[in-house]
Amino acid sequence: MAHALHKSNNIGGIQWKRSNYSKHSTEKWRRCSKKFDSAEEDSEKRKIVFDIADNLAGHATIEERYFYPNVRERATEEDVKEAYDEHLEIKELILQGLNGTERPGFDGIVAALKGTVEHHVEEEENEFFPKVKKLIDEDALEAIGQAMETEFEEIMAEGAPRDNVRVESEKPAAI
Numbered sequence: 434m435a436h437a438l439h440k441s442n443n444i445g446g447i448q449w450k451r452s453n454y455s456k457h458s459t460e461k462w463r464r465c466s467k468k469f470d471s472a473e474e475d476s477e478k479r480k481i482v483f484d485i486a487d488n489l490a491g492h493a494t495i496e497e498r499y500f501y502p503n504v505r506e507r508a509t510e511e512d513v514k515e516a517y518d519e520h521l522e523i524k525e526l527i528l529q530g531l532n533g534t535e536r537p538g539f540d541g542i543v544a545a546l547k548g549t550v551e552h553h554v555e556e557e558e559n560e561f562f563p564k565v566k567k568l569i570d571e572d573a574l575e576a577i578g579q580a581m582e583t584e585f586e587e588i589m590a591e592g593a594p595r596d597n598v599r600v601e602s603e604k605p606a607a608i
């Protein structure tokens with residue numbers, strides 16, 4: 434399946450990876466973010482924020498478990514460190530957002546979350562991933578991508594990954 438997809442798209446491993454797990458995070462994030470803008474009721478906003486939090490939490494977990502540890506040793510130390518820092522910032526904003534839609538400053542927290550995620554995604558896509566693609570061979574990237582996709586699906590199926598964000602942000606992933 435992975436190979437067929439990789440072949441049919443004629444793309445490198447890292448893009449293959451993106452075309453799968455990022456479908457669940459980046460695109461989902463953009464959809465949710467638009468939905469949030471037009472949401473009026475607090476209950477609706479809360480639901481969207483839960484959805485956003487689950488997807489971002491899943492994204493952070495699989496990257497921190499598979500992607501970053503695999504690439505950090507190969508001359509990408511600075512990028513990996515920056516990515517961990519940004520994940521931490523995102524997690525802290527998620528936690529604030531999960532405190533409740535009725536809290537003062539809620540819309541501002543979501544706006545900050547949006548800005549941080551957009552910046553993170555842009556850096557990963559335009560700077561970090563292309564660099565990694567030059568450093569790691571396609572087969573290895575494909576294996577990493579597949580592990581990430583499988584894990585992401587398991588994490589999402591297990592329930593609410595947003596519930597892990599508090600522990601993860603109190604005890605950040607090793608930088």
Ligand SMILES: [Fe+2]
Binds near residue numbers: 493496520553557
């Ligand atoms: Fe990330």
